[in-house]
Amino acid sequence: MSSTEQPRGPIDSSRIPRYAGPATFARLPRLDEVGRADVAVVGVPFDSGVSYRPGARFGGNAIREASRLLRPYNPAQDASPFALAQVADAGDIAANPFNINEAVETVEAAADDLLATGARMMTLGGDHTIALPLLRSVARKHGPVALLHFDAHLDTWDTYFGAEYTHGTPFRRAVEEGILDTSALSHVGTRGPLYGKQDLTDDEKMGFGIVTSADVYRRGADEVADQLRQRIGDRPLYISIDIDCLDPAHAPGTGTPEAGGMTSRELLEILRGLASCNLVSADVVEVAPAYDHAEITAVAASHTAYELTTIMARQIAGAGTAR
Numbered sequence: 001m002s003s004t005e006q007p008r009g010p011i012d013s014s015r016i017p018r019y020a021g022p023a024t025f026a027r028l029p030r031l032d033e034v035g036r037a038d039v040a041v042v043g044v045p046f047d048s049g050v051s052y053r054p055g056a057r058f059g060g061n062a063i064r065e066a067s068r069l070l071r072p073y074n075p076a077q078d079a080s081p082f083a084l085a086q087v088a089d090a091g092d093i094a095a096n097p098f099n100i101n102e103a104v105e106t107v108e109a110a111a112d113d114l115l116a117t118g119a120r121m122m123t124l125g126g127d128h129t130i131a132l133p134l135l136r137s138v139a140r141k142h143g144p145v146a147l148l149h150f151d152a153h154l155d156t157w158d159t160y161f162g163a164e165y166t167h168g169t170p171f172r173r174a175v176e177e178g179i180l181d182t183s184a185l186s187h188v189g190t191r192g193p194l195y196g197k198q199d200l201t202d203d204e205k206m207g208f209g210i211v212t213s214a215d216v217y218r219r220g221a222d223e224v225a226d227q228l229r230q231r232i233g234d235r236p237l238y239i240s241i242d243i244d245c246l247d248p249a250h251a252p253g254t255g256t257p258e259a260g261g262m263t264s265r266e267l268l269e270i271l272r273g274l275a276s277c278n279l280v281s282a283d284v285v286e287v288a289p290a291y292d293h294a295e296i297t298a299v300a301a302s303h304t305a306y307e308l309t310t311i312m313a314r315q316i317a318g319a320g321t322a323r
């Protein structure tokens, strides 16, 4: 898009009913229809890295379907994200379901291609394995990034059945590879049983701080967001959101649910409190629609991706921060 052209926004739902036609994210144009995008929404239908219930390979399309109901103005951030920047649906990255190592390479190469166009990525998973190749690619462009990781789980375990690339291990690999800025790493929404106390010791050694779901409940979203913002500063930031950070009441459609999670309101409010951060890319993963009911999980995930997209669009339009 040249600087004089207006971004092409979503299909007008007052003219074409929002339930008609194929589902792109928020009914936005496809990337091939607009040529290039400031924010590329991309699916990664891959779930061969899961340790329990499969099905997150269908998550991206479930989020797209639920996102038909998103509207163009976001009052919580006082912004019309799709008018501020060109946001487009880049389709799916086709990853080999029978070879995790090859799939990780494929995702990394496809992410490199998207970032090379100047777009920020809003990725829809897929299971959490995909965060590793996405982070590798983002770090190649920006250097080691700050990470905010919303999840019930640490995902800093070492291996499962000898496998290094799984949905429980992406952030340990990322720390080992030096692609994260270890002075600004936080888990948010952590809870549930662990394999042992050592899990926490190892995680802390890697540099992570933990805001548990109980901390969010006790201290409130605003205070948590303030603390996270201070820790992140103006570093390039990647936000990875495992939808199981939400309580199973708010996100039943996921592979490894844990009781006692955040509400969707808490998650959305924390994100809004991070609107001034330099968000370079983000993902929403682990939506497994076969376990969903009435699109509860997919709706929560679509609103989550909408807030993240709004943060990126505002920054692109406003500060002219590094793309």
Ligand SMILES: N=C(N)NCCCC(=O)O
Pocket: 051, 052, 128, 153, 155, 167, 168, 242, 244, 255, 256, 286
């Ligand atoms: N990333 C997600 N959703 N889950 C990781 C859980 C790993 C485990 O089963 O111990």
Ligand SMILES: [Zn+2]
Pocket: 151, 152, 153, 242, 244, 245, 256, 286
């Ligand atoms: Zn999780």
Ligand SMILES: [Zn+2]
Pocket: 128, 151, 153, 155, 167, 242, 286
């Ligand atoms: Zn996870």
